[in-house]
Amino acid sequence: MFLSEASALMSIPHHPNLARFVTFDAGAKPKPILVMELVEGPTLERVIESRAIDFTKATRLLDDVLSGLEAMHGVGVGHLDLKPTNVILRKAEEGVLVDFGRAGRRIRPGCATGPYGAPEVWGALTADSPTPADVYAFGCLAYETFTGKVLFEADSELAQIALHVAHDGNPPPVKALLNKPETAPLGELLHAALRRDPAKRATAAQIRERLKVVATRMAATKWPLST
Numbered sequence: 001m002f003l004s005e006a007s008a009l010m011s012i013p014h015h016p017n018l019a020r021f022v023t024f025d026a027g028a029k030p031k032p033i034l035v036m037e038l039v040e041g042p043t044l045e046r047v048i049e050s051r052a053i054d055f056t057k058a059t060r061l062l063d064d065v066l067s068g069l070e071a072m073h074g075v076g077v078g079h080l081d082l083k084p085t086n087v088i089l090r091k092a093e094e095g096v097l098v099d100f101g102r103a104g105r106r107i108r109p110g111c112a113t114g115p116y117g118a119p120e121v122w123g124a125l126t127a128d129s130p131t132p133a134d135v136y137a138f139g140c141l142a143y144e145t146f147t148g149k150v151l152f153e154a155d156s157e158l159a160q161i162a163l164h165v166a167h168d169g170n171p172p173p174v175k176a177l178l179n180k181p182e183t184a185p186l187g188e189l190l191h192a193a194l195r196r197d198p199a200k201r202a203t204a205a206q207i208r209e210r211l212k213v214v215a216t217r218m219a220a221t222k223w224p225l226s227t
Helices: 006-011 044-050 055-073 131-147 157-166 172-178 184-193 204-217
Strands: 021-025 033-036 087-090 094-097
Touching: 006 021, 044 087, 044 131, 055 087, 055 094, 055 131, 055 204, 131 172, 131 184, 131 204, 172 184, 184 204
Parallel strands: none
Antiparallel strands: 021 033, 087 094
């Protein structure tokens, strides 16, 4: 995987919301090595679990994630494993994307995990670009960051995957948000990110604009958001 995506990995630009590459040696024995900056701080998963977050901080961290994704998508590279454990809060404040072991210009087996995988990751659809899969994963991440709950609760990862594959942007949790005026901006963001068809999803830049609307119109919302 490293060998096939070496050029993609090395094309990822320096960016404050992306862990920095130190070195990449595709010829190292017995296996290629990838050395990255040590980003010190809690993961977003830990922050959510410890409830050390409010709505304003959630929107700021999610904007950091989108900023990092925009930089990667600008060179045609998807992260392909976006989840709360792969977002670290540098100095407990700035969101930084880490773990680019699955990053690349194409979707491959092993990308993503059950709670955050787009339909095309599971082979339900074909996709010419990996970047819409990141947008989908961001939608799942955003829902969890605002509510403290994963988008789809299920008894197994297989059942969870089936739920991702079946809907088209309006699963019950998103409908619940859309049906209330006070949470509709977030529902609209999630609908735009979670479309089943990759070609119909918004881009990271477009989702970032929608996030500004959420931050403005829902600024007084208490965390965790009740759905």
